[in-house]
Amino acid sequence: NAGVTQTPKFRVLKTGQSMTLLCAQDMNHEYMYWYRQDPGMGLRLIHYSVGEGTTAKGEVPDGYNVSRLKKQNFLLGLESAAPSQTSVYFCASSDRVNQPQHFGDGTRLSIL
Amino acid sequence: DQQVKQNSPSLSVQEGRISILNCDYTNSMFDYFLWYKKYPAEGPTFLISISSIKDKNEDGRFTVFLNKSAKHLSLHIVPSQPGDSAVYFCAASEASGTYKYIFGTGTRLKVLA
Numbered sequence: 130n131a132g133v134t135q136t137p138k139f140r141v142l143k144t145g146q147s148m149t150l151l152c153a154q155d156m157n158h159e160y161m162y163w164y165r166q167d168p169g170m171g172l173r174l175i176h177y178s179v180g181e182g183t184t185a186k187g188e189v190p191d192g193y194n195v196s197r198l199k200k201q202n203f204l205l206g207l208e209s210a211a212p213s214q215t216s217v218y219f220c221a222s223s224d225r226v227n228q229p230q231h232f233g234d235g236t237r238l239s240i241l
Numbered sequence: 242d243q244q245v246k247q248n249s250p251s252l253s254v255q256e257g258r259i260s261i262l263n264c265d266y267t268n269s270m271f272d273y274f275l276w277y278k279k280y281p282a283e284g285p286t287f288l289i290s291i292s293s294i295k296d297k298n299e300d301g302r303f304t305v306f307l308n309k310s311a312k313h314l315s316l317h318i319v320p321s322q323p324g325d326s327a328v329y330f331c332a333a334s335e336a337s338g339t340y341k342y343i344f345g346t347g348t349r350l351k352v353l354a
Contacts, residue, residue: 172332173344174343177341230287232284
C-alpha cells in the first residue's frame with residue numbers, strides 16, 4: 130500500500146533552472162495539496178486541487194505552477210528556481226473536506 | 242499573521258509521565274482541528290482530530306481537548322513513551338468547504354527514557 134509517493138526525494142538545482150516535482154496517490158482521493166516546510170514556519174500551502182483538472186492557489190503560490198491532469202497525480206513546477214525556494218516540499222491527499230490528509234515523505238530541494 | 246500558533250518549540254518529558262502540547266488559534270471560524278506527528282525524513286502522519294461540537298476526543302494514549310472560548314487546544318499523551326519523540330503539528334480548518342488547513346509551527350517532543 131504505497132499511499133502518497135513523491136519523486137524525487139532529493140534534488141539540487143542552480144538558480145534559474147526549472148524542474149517538476151511529482152506526487153502520486155493510489156487512494157482515489159479527490160483533494161491533493163502541495164506544502165513547503167521551512168524552519169520555524171510550519172507547513173505552508175502552496176497550491177491545492179479539489180479534483181481532476183482543477184487547481185487553486187494557497188498561501189504562498191508565487192513562483193510555482195501546478196497541474197492535475199489525472200486524478201492520481203499532482204505536479205508542482207518551478208519555472209525559474211530561486212534560492213528562496215530551497216525547502217522541503219510535501220504532497221498530501223484527502224478524500225473529503227475536513228478529513229485527515231495523508232502525506233508523502235517529502236522532497237528536499239536545494240537551490241544554489 | 243500566524244492564525245495557528247504553537248508557542249513552545251520544544252518540550253522534554255520523562256518516560257511514563259504526561260506530555261501536554263498546546264496550540265492557540267485566532268480565527269473563530271475554525272471548527273475542525275487535527276494533530277499530526279512527524280519523524281525526521283518522513284511526512285507528517287495523522288494522530289487525532291476534533292470538531293468544534295466536541296470539547297474532548299480520546300484515542301488510546303492520546304487525548305485532544307478543545308476550549309473554544311479561549312481558542313485553545315491541547316494534546317495530552319499519557320503515558321509518554323520514547324517512541325513518541327517527534328515533532329507535533331496542530332492544524333485547523335473551516336467547515337465552509339475551503340478544503341484548506343492552516344498548520345502551526347510545530348513542537349518538538351523529546352521523551353527521556
